[in-house]
Amino acid sequence: MTSTNLTETPLGLHFSEGSQGWLVRAEKQISYEVRFRDGIFRPEFTDLLEKAGGNEGTLRCFVIVDSNVDILHGDQIRAYFEHHRVDCSIMVVEANETVKDFETAARIVSEIDAFGIARRKDPLIVIGGGVLMDIVGLVASLYRRGAPFLRVPTTLIGLVDAGVGVKTGVNFNGHKNRLGTYASADLTLLDRRFLSTLDRRHIGNGLAEILKIALIKDATLFELLEEHGPTVLDEKFQGVTAAGEQAAQSVLHAAIQGMLEELQPNLWEAQLERCVDYGHTFSPTLEMRALPELLHGEAVCVDMALTTVMAFLRGQLTERQRDRIFAVMSALELPSWHPILDPDTLAHALQDTMRHRDGQQRLPLPVGIGGVTFVNDVTPQELEAACALLERLGDARVPEHGRRRDGESRQTSGASAA
Ligand SMILES: NC(=O)c1ccc[n+]([C@@H]2O[C@H](COP(=O)([O-])OP(=O)(O)OC[C@H]3O[C@@H](n4cnc5c(N)ncnc54)[C@H](O)[C@@H]3O)[C@@H](O)[C@H]2O)c1
Ligand SMILES: O=C(CO)[C@@H](O)[C@H](O)[C@H](O)[C@H](O)COP(=O)(O)O
Ligand SMILES: [Co+2]
Structure with missing residues (x-):
């Protein structure tokens, strides 16, 4: 259908006499916020409640928490929702790459159905790493063709990558992210305090995605990683030293800014x-x-x-x-x-x-x-x-050999030296 033979009808629809058909055009503007907030589950912070429709005492939401996060932070998360008298159901889900599949997504849908959420008012809140956020993002985009959702990333990959974009997905048929959608969370709250309990290997894992941004668009970020990479790895972005705090803030800000500049x-x-x-x-x-x-x-x-x-x-x-x-x-x-x-x-x-x-x-x-x-x-x-x-x-450092545990002293690796 070419635009030349289109006639615009009074309500903005277009009809083509030539092909005897209508052309429907619509645009959807989206916006979403990615916000730093350390200590998100401290009772004085209400960021998480902004989108949970209703007033305090009538807030309702469905919360999906990574099982390891629940072990480490579950008490504080529950205390937070109780303190704010939120009517919520908390579903604990084991999340890692081997269970990033449609079955896990379907289980979450069943639990949401059992709890019951209002279509536009009651958000899903996902608290976990990239795997759980990808699964819940997919569920949110499918559930009644789109439920509101909020993300609280708890891994470094979650903070700098999976939590800031709009891609959702699960693995299927042995293929990575073969099923997925584009769906924006209403709000992502970045709390780097969660990284304090993440094991060292997963900090390195997130640093790989930061290195990606550095290599293809940010030489200054690369220099930051050259100089301070081992420190932020040792300190898990917690700012144990003044230099580590400065580096943690600079690295996180540059990585997320760089990612969002490419995504938007x-x-x-x-x-x-x-x-x-x-x-x-x-x-x-x-x-x-x-x-x-x-x-x-x-x-x-x-x-x-x-x-x-x-x-x-x-x-x-x-x-x-x-x-x-x-x-x-x-x-x-x-x-x-x-x-x-x-x-x-x-x-x-x-x-x-x-x-x-x-x-x-x-x-x-x-x-x-x-x-x-x-x-x-x-x-x-x-x-x-x-x-x-x-x-x-190259250096085939895999978990069994060459990788330090927390607290062990650093060894030089076999990778080529400068
Ligand atoms: N949607 C996107 O744009 C996007 C971007 C990047 C990566 N991803 C996806 O993200 C996934 C990887 O994410 P990931 O690295 O966060 O893995 P993950 O979600 O599997 O989390 C890693 C491990 O850390 C545990 N964990 C989570 N938070 C913790 C905490 N605070 N303390 C202790 N343990 C904690 C989890 O239980 C899990 O065992 C991949 O599937 C990748 O495809 C998606
Ligand atoms: O890993 C991811 C998303 O899963 C991101 O780091 C990355 O920027 C891109 O989105 C990836 O290229 C993956 O995209 P896709 O193959 O899932 O389409
Ligand atoms: Co990636």
């Missing part, structure tokens, strides 16, 4: 060349095939290590820049190699991602540190050469 103009991903897809070309296949060994950010880091080598081999990164990147990955205790990597697996992963990118590779590659370009000409030979070089340069 392309929220529905009309543009499939997304620099925030950096590290997410080969990693969906690697993550799912290595499940549960590689965490999301770890798989992203292995992908970034591979594409760092590809960019180096193309002359887009100097050897010095390449080695600085590997040194930061190592300092953040992240893997830059995994035994699952081989040219066939990589070629298969690229094929699957090409379908996701509508038939083209659209592979983001770094240009220097902080720049990006998209390429469509990667060959199997290039993957083979990059894989061979990465096997020499």
Whole structure:
């Protein structure tokens, strides 16, 4: 239907005499807030209640809490809702990548039905990491075709990535996020105090997504990670020292600002060349095939290590820049190699991602540190050469070996030195 033969009818509908059909056009403006608030469950803070329709005493909401968060913070969460006399049901859900599926989503729907929520007034509140937020986001977008929801991320990935955008999803048929929607939460409350109970490995996991932003758009953030990465990892972003506090605030602010700058103009991903897809070309296949060994950010880091080598081999990164990147990955205790990597697996992963990118590779590659370009000409030979070089340069630090527990002293890793 071309716009030239359209006649606008009085109420704004368009009719085409030529094709004898109507054209319906509508726009939906959305806005949502992502707000820092340390100590969100302290009784004096009412941010969480802003969107729970009704007055104090008549507030009603359905709360979904990650089971590990419930063990560590459940008493405070319950006390908060009791203090504010909120009529709520709290559902505790085990959440990790192996149960990020439609069955878990359906269980949550059943519980919501049993409790009963008013369609527009009573929000869902999700308190947990990226997995639970992705599942509950999907549920919220499906439930009566859209229920209000609020997010309280409790992991670093949740704070800097999964909690700030609009993508929801579950894994399906062995594929990462194969079922999903775009749905904005009404409000996300970022409370970094939750990170105090997160284990060290998951702090590193979140730092991988921060490193992603640094590598493709923010050289200053990269320098911050070079200088203060180990400190924020040690201090879990809690600001134990003055320098650590300054670094924690700067790193979180830059990472979220950078992410939102990329998301806002392309929220529905009309543009499939997304620099925030950096590290997410080969990693969906690697993550799912290595499940549960590689965490999301770890798989992203292995992908970034591979594409760092590809960019180096193309002359887009100097050897010095390449080695600085590997040194930061190592300092953040992240893997830059995994035994699952081989040219066939990589070629298969690229094929699957090409379908996701509508038939083209659209592979983001770094240009220097902080720049990006998209390429469509990667060959199997290039993957083979990059894989061979990465096997020499990379570090397969996985949980069993090379990873420190909290409190242990730091060891140098085998990754290439600057
Ligand atoms: N929607 C998006 O835009 C987006 C962006 C990035 C990542 N993701 C998704 O996020 C997921 C990864 O998220 P994640 O790393 O948060 O994993 P996760 O949700 O599995 O949480 C990691 C682990 O930490 C535990 N945990 C959560 N908070 C805790 C706390 N405060 N203290 C102690 N333990 C705690 C959880 O129980 C879990 O075992 C992936 O599935 C990824 O695809 C989505
Ligand atoms: O991991 C995620 C989202 O799951 C983010 O870090 C990232 O920025 C992008 O959204 C990813 O590229 C993933 O997108 P998709 O493959 O799920 O469409
Ligand atoms: Co990601």
